[in-house]
Amino acid sequence: AQTVTQSQPEMSVQEAETVTLSCTYDTSESDYYLFWYKQPPSRQMILVIRQEAYKQQNATENRFSVNFQKAAKSFSLKISDSQLGDAAMYFCAAGGTSYGKLTFGQGTILTVHP
Amino acid sequence: GAVVSQHPSWVICKSGTSVKIECRSLDFQATTMFWYRQFPKQSLMLMATSNEGSKATYEQGVEKDKFLINHASLTLSTLTVTSAHPEDSSFYICSARDQSRPPYGYEQYFGPGTRLTVT
Numbered sequence: 128a129q130t131v132t133q134s135q136p137e138m139s140v141q142e143a144e145t146v147t148l149s150c151t152y153d154t155s156e157s158d159y160y161l162f163w164y165k166q167p168p169s170r171q172m173i174l175v176i177r178q179e180a181y182k183q184q185n186a187t188e189n190r191f192s193v194n195f196q197k198a199a200k201s202f203s204l205k206i207s208d209s210q211l212g213d214a215a216m217y218f219c220a221a222g223g224t225s226y227g228k229l230t231f232g233q234g235t236i237l238t239v240h241p
Numbered sequence: 242g243a244v245v246s247q248h249p250s251w252v253i254c255k256s257g258t259s260v261k262i263e264c265r266s267l268d269f270q271a272t273t274m275f276w277y278r279q280f281p282k283q284s285l286m287l288m289a290t291s292n293e294g295s296k297a298t299y300e301q302g303v304e305k306d307k308f309l310i311n312h313a314s315l316t317l318s319t320l321t322v323t324s325a326h327p328e329d330s331s332f333y334i335c336s337a338r339d340q341s342r343p344p345y346g347y348e349q350y351f352g353p354g355t356r357l358t359v360t
Contacts, residue, residue, distance in 0.1 A: 160347040170279075170332060172351035179344065218284065222347045227273055227338045229349055231284045 129154040129221045133232035140209045141240050147194075148204045148217055148235050156223030161195065161202045166234075167215040175217070178202065206237075214239045242268050245337050247352035254325055254359055262320045262355045264335030270315035271337035275349060276308075279332045291318040325359040332356050 131152045140146035152161065163175040178186045178195050185193050190210075194203045206213055219232040244267040254260045264274055272293045277285040289310050290298045297310035307329075309321040318337075322329055336349035 160344055162348070164351075169353070170334075171353045172285075172334065172336075174348070177344070177348060216282070222349070227347065227349070228275070228287065228290065229336075234282075234284050236282070 129156070129159075129223060129230040131219050131221050131230050131232040133217075133219055133235050135235045136233070137236045137238070139238040139240060140206070142209055142211060144209055145205060145207045146209055146237065148206075148219075148237070150202045150204070150219030150232055152200050152202060152219070152221045152230075152232075154200075154221055154223060159221055159223040161193075162220040162222065162229070163191070163193070163202075163204045164218045164220060164231075165213075165215045166218065167212075172218075176204065209239050211239050211241060213237060242342075243339055243350040244268050245335065245350045245352040247335055247355050249355060250353060251356045252358070254357070256326055256359055257324055259321055259323045260325055260357060262322075262333055262335075262357075264318045264320070264337070264352050266316045266337045266339070266350070269337075269339040269341060271318075271339065272315060273340075274312060274318040274335055274337045276310060276318075276320050277334040277336070279334060279354075281332075285334060288320075322357065325357070327359045330357055330359045 159180045161178045165173045176188045190207045216234045220229045222229045246265045248263045274291040276288045291312040293312045299305045312318040334354045335352045
């Protein structure tokens with residue numbers, strides 16, 4: 128079984144600034160992945176970044192990076208140089224070997240102010 | 242790569258009728274697809290796991306007789322909402338696993354969603 132918790136229902140950031148979205152998880156899987164998905168107003172789910180749990184190195188994708196603390200079961204997303212197009216709902220998700228299911232957090236609505 | 246389509250993107254139906262939503266993997270074969278339901282500003286709620294050639298596995302609390310899922314081919318899964326009622330109005334999203342490429346099925350690729358309105 129897996130649980131994913133996002134404790135920040137809403138966050139806001141000024142354009143060009145940096146923001147960090149929090150996520151904690153719990154899982155009984157020994158082999159799993161963690162994901163951050165972005166859902167803009169179009170509601171299309173877009174993969175932002177993924178992290179293999181067995182890798183100690185934090186994943187990065189351009190302006191997006193994660194802080195993966197496996198022992199603490201924490202997986203935060205840092206968005207640098209925020210852009211207006213980053214405004215969306217962000218979901219943290221965990222996926223294990225159990226039929227490939229993903230467990231999603233509650234989501235964080237990110238607002239970017241010009 | 243890893244594109245998933247859904248059809249229709251938006252549908253309005255009358256109460257008591259049935260509506261079918263299609264989910265297709267366009268450039269890969271998907272032995273497993275998933276169906277989610279999402280209410281405004283809420284998270285995705287997994288309804289069922291669709292496996293090619295076998296019965297779907299429904300999550301607890303999801304009425305299997307109301308939400309019929311068929312996964313007849315490696316690229317197509319359908320969700321039929323039977324005898325729809327206004328409370329079934331929601332945003333339905335499908336996703337698919339591609340076990341042929343990294344990360345070999347751990348990641349899901351999402352369709353654009355279908356907005357269902359039952360009047």
